[in-house]
Amino acid sequence: MSDTLVLHPLEPLSAEEITTAVQIVRKARGLSEHVRFVSVTLHEPPPEAALNFKPEDPIMREAFMVLLDKTNGVGATYEAIVNISTREVTSWRHVEGVQPSILLEEFFACQEAVKAHPDFQAALAKRGITDLDLVYVDPWSAGNYGNVEEQTRRILRTTVHMRLNPNDPEENSYAHPVAGLHALFDLNSLEVIRIDDYGVVPVPQQYGNYTVDAVGPARADLKPLEISQPEGPSFTVNGHEVSWQKWRFRLGFSPREGLILYHITYDDEGRVRPILRRAALSEMVVPYGDPSPSHGRQNAFDVGEYGVGWLANSLKLGCDCVGHIHYFDAHMTDNAGNPLTLPNVVCMHEEDDGTLWKHTNFRTEHMEVRRSRRLVVSFIATVGIYEYGFFWYFRQDGSLEMDVKLTGIMNTGALPPGETPRYGKLLAPGLYAPNHQHFFCFRLDPMVDGSNNSVVEEQTVTVDEETPYGNAFMVQGRVLKTEQEAQRVTDQRQARTWKFVNPSVLNAVTGEPVGYQLVPGSNVLPFASEDSSFMQRAGFAKNHLWVTPYAPEERYPAGDYPNQHPGGAGLPSWTKVGRPIENTRIVAWYTVGVHHAPRIEDWPVMPVAHAGFMLRPCGFFTRNPALDVPPPLAAHEECCD
Numbered sequence: 001m002s003d004t005l006v007l008h009p010l011e012p013l014s015a016e017e018i019t020t021a022v023q024i025v026r027k028a029r030g031l032s033e034h035v036r037f038v039s040v041t042l043h044e045p046p047p048e049a050a051l052n053f054k055p056e057d058p059i060m061r062e063a064f065m066v067l068l069d070k071t072n073g074v075g076a077t078y079e080a081i082v083n084i085s086t087r088e089v090t091s092w093r094h095v096e097g098v099q100p101s102i103l104l105e106e107f108f109a110c111q112e113a114v115k116a117h118p119d120f121q122a123a124l125a126k127r128g129i130t131d132l133d134l135v136y137v138d139p140w141s142a143g144n145y146g147n148v149e150e151q152t153r154r155i156l157r158t159t160v161h162m163r164l165n166p167n168d169p170e171e172n173s174y175a176h177p178v179a180g181l182h183a184l185f186d187l188n189s190l191e192v193i194r195i196d197d198y199g200v201v202p203v204p205q206q207y208g209n210y211t212v213d214a215v216g217p218a219r220a221d222l223k224p225l226e227i228s229q230p231e232g233p234s235f236t237v238n239g240h241e242v243s244w245q246k247w248r249f250r251l252g253f254s255p256r257e258g259l260i261l262y263h264i265t266y267d268d269e270g271r272v273r274p275i276l277r278r279a280a281l282s283e284m285v286v287p288y289g290d291p292s293p294s295h296g297r298q299n300a301f302d303v304g305e306y307g308v309g310w311l312a313n314s315l316k317l318g319c320d321c322v323g324h325i326h327y328f329d330a331h332m333t334d335n336a337g338n339p340l341t342l343p344n345v346v347c348m349h350e351e352d353d354g355t356l357w358k359h360t361n362f363r364t365e366h367m368e369v370r371r372s373r374r375l376v377v378s379f380i381a382t383v384g385i386y387e388y389g390f391f392w393y394f395r396q397d398g399s400l401e402m403d404v405k406l407t408g409i410m411n412t413g414a415l416p417p418g419e420t421p422r423y424g425k426l427l428a429p430g431l432y433a434p435n436h437q438h439f440f441c442f443r444l445d446p447m448v449d450g451s452n453n454s455v456v457e458e459q460t461v462t463v464d465e466e467t468p469y470g471n472a473f474m475v476q477g478r479v480l481k482t483e484q485e486a487q488r489v490t491d492q493r494q495a496r497t498w499k500f501v502n503p504s505v506l507n508a509v510t511g512e513p514v515g516y517q518l519v520p521g522s523n524v525l526p527f528a529s530e531d532s533s534f535m536q537r538a539g540f541a542k543n544h545l546w547v548t549p550y551a552p553e554e555r556y557p558a559g560d561y562p563n564q565h566p567g568g569a570g571l572p573s574w575t576k577v578g579r580p581i582e583n584t585r586i587v588a589w590y591t592v593g594v595h596h597a598p599r600i601e602d603w604p605v606m607p608v609a610h611a612g613f614m615l616r617p618c619g620f621f622t623r624n625p626a627l628d629v630p631p632p633l634a635a636h637e638e639c640c641d
């Protein structure tokens with residue numbers, strides 16, 4: 001794609017633009033091969049500029065880059081903004097005292113160097129393991145526990161697992177953890193700092209394989225189920241802009257956040273009404289609740305320490321997605337700055353979604369029913385052991401849902417045969433999965449009927465006075481006025497929800513501000529101690545909801561550089577000011593917590609677990625917005641539900 005074909009300032013950077021941006025920064029700064037490219041992504045224009053953009057307007061294209069200079073084995077982090085249109089570096093900043101996310105190339109360099117180290121080989125030999133080809137070393141972020149190397153070096157702390165069968169490359173090596181053996185590794189100097197050996201625990205021997213060959217005969221009673229769309233899909237795509245039913249939005253993709261949705265609007269009888277300016281996963285973290293040497297410091301920030309966009313799968317038709325699919329590619333760079341295209345990372349298609357609405361007049365037996373259809377926009381990231389699917393569902397009733405799908409392989413530990421794990425669940429002799437949680441923080445920039453919005457908390461209370469039958473309850477709402485008032489947790493006992501409202505636009509029926517409601521799904525808070533390193537670093541997870549006034553530099557809820565960060569960055573730091581959040585441009589940060597007390601049925605590969613939230617119109621329209629969905633073709637002939 002050439003620059004002249006860019007349709008909108010929020011189009012993701014093309015491979016050609018990325019190549020140009022890398023050339024510009026290399027030349028302008030005289031960068032050597034020791035400078036590694038952590039990420040190159042679109043530098044988003046200010047909200048108003050993008051919202052007010054007209055097709056005839058000139059487009060300024062900028063790249064935002066994070067670079068890591070490894071010259072002399074000492075890392076230095078730089079942020080650059082490159083203007084691709086004018087071919088100049090407009091900003092160059094040395095960011096002191098931070099560690100950018102772990103690079104893909106570092107994963108493999110680390111594994112090779114650790115396996116080659118004599119102390120590591122000696123520790124394996126102590127366990128009777130001599131065939132290094134069977135051994136895998138996984139790169140885990142080190143966190144920050146006050147140790148000197150965490151403050152002064154760029155490090156990883158590794159875990160070890162292995163295959164038993166030399167002839168089966170697909171063997172599930174996580175069934176065979178080599179517990180208690182860890183390497184501390186310097187990613188800049190590429191050297192093993194030390195090998196930590198907490199003592200020999202027998203490697204669990206029972207296989208945990210899940211391929212067709214391994215599990216035995218497949219069930220034979222499945223008849224074909226085919227999706228047919230003989231006239232094609234009901235969506236249209238223009239660049240990265242999508243129209244489906246009355247929805248319109250733009251797609252973006254970054255190595256850190258993965259899929260981004262921009263400018264989500266709904267056509268209400270010819271009136272194009274804005275709902276969200278931007279929506280994306282902004283951080284996630286998985287803390288483990290097992291204090292053993294192998295798991296006590298495991299808590300991966302999969303967005304800020306690794307990057308879910310980097311780790312996105314290329315999706316396969318008929319497997320990941322069925323029906324008429326539109327795929328989007330993602331363009332980024334490898335760590336040397338070469339263009340790297342991940343094909344088919346975002347899948348978009350329509351699905352039948354059951355009943356949309358229905359009523360039968362029982363006196364006449366006249367029945368009206370409508371079938372629901374949803375537009376699915378999704379991507380799936382493989383973060384080492386786990387798969388995380390992020391599925392946005394757009395529906396015909398004006399609702400928008402985020403469904404996080406968790407699958408893949410659980411983190412495992414070993415313990416002496418016959419022992420029962422205190423902090424996890426036994427899966428096989430000597431093998432267990434530790435208790436853990438997953439926290440996904442979604443950043444939502446509301447713009448309900450305009451840029452200035454407020455957040456109203458609604459909950460239900462029992463009313464005792466003047467209620468002769470003791471039956472009364474009412475919904476109470478209050479505007480959250482400051483970012484401190486807006487640090488909230490879910491409460492099912494009070495049916496608590498939050499609503500993004502526009503105080504300047506009133507609903508014609510009720511006279512109340514128009515709104516979109518954030519409906520929590522099941523949720524949980526962290527169980528780690530308040531003063532733990534983890535809670536300092538993942539302070540955003542203390543509340544399910546935070547609301548802040550929009551500030552362009554406030555992008556990630558655990559801070560820009562959570563890798564090895566001592567803590568306190570991001571939301572806890574920004575909100576100390578107590579800024580007002582009423583009737584202004586706001587950002588909502590909603591965290592979905594998944595509590596994972598492992599089940600035996602989650603092994604060897606986990607059936608998908610779901611978590612998420614819904615955004616639905618609440619006083620936005622003046623009646624059910626899906627009345628105009630036509631009946632299914634068979635509806636007037638015979639029952640079809």
Ligand SMILES: [Cu+2]
Binds near residue numbers: 406436438596
């Ligand atoms: Cu889990």
